Amino acid sequence: MHQVRAVVARAKGEPVSIETINVPDPGPGEALVQVQACGVCHTDLHYREGGINDEFPFLLGHEAAGVVEAVGEGVTEVAPGDFVVLNWRAVCGECRACKRGDLHYCFNTHNATQKMTLEDGTELSPALGIGAFAEKTLVAAGQCTKVDPDARPAAVGLLGCGVMAGAGAAINTGGVTRGRSVAVIGCGGVGVAAIAASALAGASPVIAVDIDPRKLERAKALGATHTVESSQVDPVEEIKRIAAETYEGADGADVVIEAVGRPETWKQAFYARDLAGTVVLVGVPTPDMKVPDLPLIDVFGRGGALKSSWYGDCLPSRDFPMLVDLYRQGRFDLDAFVSEEIGLEDVEAAFDKMHGGDVLRSVVIL
Structure with a gap:
């Protein structure tokens, strides 16, 4: 079990708070990721406002890049030390879409089985099955996409949602x-x-x-x-x-x-x-x-x-590495999307800036 700082939305419309949360060691098919950067997306604000569902408290954040710290039993696609961009389309390989070759339309994407919790044991609902406004997060291994480790985390993490969409x-x-x-x-x-x-x-x-x-x-x-x-x-x-x-x-x-x-x-x-x-x-x-x-x-x-x-009809395993390579070649300017780098405690203010149209993306650096 790991205790880390994270941004939590406890109730509809209330300001977010910095909490200590419990993150389990990865079980079968799961990966523990040390988050390096996570963009502040409008979807996170939707969660805080109750616009997606009412499964509070939410662990916010989902546009993220980081390093795999540990993996659970049976995980072969990533290993500790891999630099990854997190995605919310961990394809199942078994549904109708996957079996006909349309993995980018997977009808049964999956997340980590174990739950992250508040210190008192209250289960958290991670935004888009990720929850990356946290020093560490637990995801399904299929939610981790390996990319060029020399890429800037604050920039390539944005592929996890808005830029890819x-x-x-x-x-x-x-x-x-x-x-x-x-x-x-x-x-x-x-x-x-x-x-x-x-x-x-x-x-x-x-x-x-x-x-x-x-x-x-x-x-x-x-x-x-x-x-x-x-x-x-x-x-x-x-x-x-x-x-x-x-x-x-x-x-x-x-x-x-x-x-x-x-x-x-x-x-x-x-x-x-x-x-x-x-x-x-x-x-x-x-x-x-x-x-x-x-x-x-x-x-x-x-x-x-x-x-x-x-999600831009994307297949992360195909599209993320391609776009990161184009970024590294100077052909796709992901740096231009990073308006500011902030800390976990600045997420609430970042929501206000987003509302005002002052930024493309505020990015939390951990």
Whole structure:
């Protein structure tokens, strides 16, 4: 048993607290990871606000990188000393999706069996089955993906959620490649990652859409060729105009990625895509939100595809090492996503900065 410091959300809407928690030694199929860095993601705030479920207390944090300290019986994929990025898609290999070769759609991803607890024995619910705002965490061994040990933990740990979600929404779900135009609505961490990946894939134009000019400047620095401040102009018409400047006859972007998770912006994405274009929803809606009222003839008549992207449709064992290698080559700037490095005690303040749009990512360094 290991006693470590960690960030815990005890009750809905209450500020997080620093607690001493108990982390068991790894059992069969599990790994104990010494966390080196963990990004502050909006999903953590969703947990604190009770927006995911009410299984308090939560052990927050999930965008993490660290070093495997120990493994349990039967673990062969990682060993003590391995530098890993944690993921929340530990594929089972046995479900229908896995057996047909679609491991990135695994219907039965798994987590550690043993529970981490508060000092009094109260069981903790780890965010996305990880719980990495902690000096050490216990995960399923399949949640550990080995990457280049010379990579910066604060940067590559962000692949564990937001950056992978955005990059995968573009490349995996949207099929973005050269010769295609892309628009991304919502330029937080996920949206900007989609922009960076689209630029890396050779798409042009790459159009960033947001109401915040600061976010648009970040998007431009990471590969957007055009920006649209949607509080000032009609974003649908602007996307169509920009796409038509590059491709004669275009009536929108080939791929429009919605990274906000709201009906209004999803409807904008629907109408901003070209005929036979693709809409990708990667922004996370709340349970009460509904698909906006659309004439069915428009759905039929525009053709193409309406997709959702869960975790960027990624397979961590395939995608994490590839993106880390591109980062190490200077082709995918993960460092640009790290707005600040903070301590465990600064997580609550980081939530406020995230709300205000002041950061792409605050990253806890342990």
